[in-house]
Amino acid sequence: MKSFVLHPQLAKDTALIGRTSDCLLLLMKDARYPWLILVPEQEGLRxxxxxxEERLSRVSQTIKRLSLGLQTLTGAPKMNIAALGNMVPQLHIHIIARREEDASWPGPVWGVGAAEAYTDDELRVLVAALQEALLD
Amino acid sequence: MKSFVLHPQLAKDTALIGRTSDCLLLLMKDARYPWLILVPEQEGLRxxxxxxEERLSRVSQTIKRLSLGLQTLTGAPKMNIAALGNMVPQLHIHIIARREEDASWPGPVWGVGAAEAYTDDELRVLVAALQEALLD
Structure with a gap:
């Protein structure tokens, strides 16, 4: 089996939270939204x-756990879940906490404005909180 | 258990294809994209x-079957799967066949331009083809 390599665009845009259910769990480096990306570590998936079937069931339960966990952690009233991949072909699933006052509400987040950077301290604290709340 | 009623906005924007795995399968009335909407028939889901867990596994396998079926039927190179619900709160899952020449590629389809109507004949033929290809 060919070894898994994270797509360079995803590597550039995210910070690693950790691994769960044979997936990479990433944080999008965009301070406008609490935004997770889940990437099944299997080469060539689009x-x-x-x-x-078996893998899909496990990934779906992981999405459920992460979505509920992120909603609980953030108190956000709405979650958005999506697998698009029109620009970055490697299969990745977005799990995004949405609020009525966020930068693109009620539209989708993709392609709206520019990402806002976290400070190094903010990123470190947030990743640690997400590891504590979301990893097995 | 409270009986299930389809959200009026979904009822207005879609045509009924049928039922599968305790979900309504709908066709978005927008001729720009082959666009399915799957709605689990359970009142109050957001x-x-x-x-x-059990229902999610079944719904996920249904999404897999519908996504593969719609891609096979249309020959589209990319599928988009999403549960957003920022505007219509009733849980509904989008399954959309995408092409590089479509109206919003490579962006997401939501909120881009206005839906293009199918003619009555187009809609009848398409719904019949989708029933044949996608229902159990």
């Missing part, structure tokens, strides 16, 4: 439907 | 993570 579509959700390419996951095996 | 988030994917509110589905029970």
């Amino acid at each position: 579509e959700m439907h390419e996951l095996s | 988030e994917m993570h509110e589905l029970s």
Whole structure:
């Protein structure tokens, strides 16, 4: 089996939170939204439907756990879940906490304005909180 | 258990294809994209993570089957899967076949331009083809 390599665009745009259920769990470096990205570590995946039945069930339960965990942690009233991949073909699932006062509400977050950077301290604290709350 | 009623906005924007795995399968009435909407028939759902483990696994396998089926039927190179619900709170999952020449590529489809109507004949033929290809 070919070894898994994270797509360079995802590597550039995110910070690593950790691993869960054979997926990389990443934080999008955009301080406008609490925004997780889950990447199944299997080389060559592009579509959700390419996951095996067994793997899909596990990934789906992981999405459920992460979505509930992020909503609980942030108190956000709405979660957005999506697998798009029109620009970055490697399968990755967005789990985003949304609020009525956020930068693109009620529209989707993709392609709206520019990402706002976290400070190094903010990023360190947030990643640690997410590791504590979301990893097994 | 409170009986399930489809949200009026979804009822207005879609045509019924049928039922599968205790979900309504709908076609978005927008001729710009082959665009399915799957609605679990359970009153009060807003988030994917509110589905029970068992129900989520079944819904996920249904999404897999529909995504693969729609991609096969249309020959589209990319599928987009999303549960957003920022405007219509009733849980509904988008399954959209995307092409590089479509109206919003490579961005997401939501909030871009205005829906283009199918003619009555187009809609009838398409719904019949989707029933044949996608229903159990």
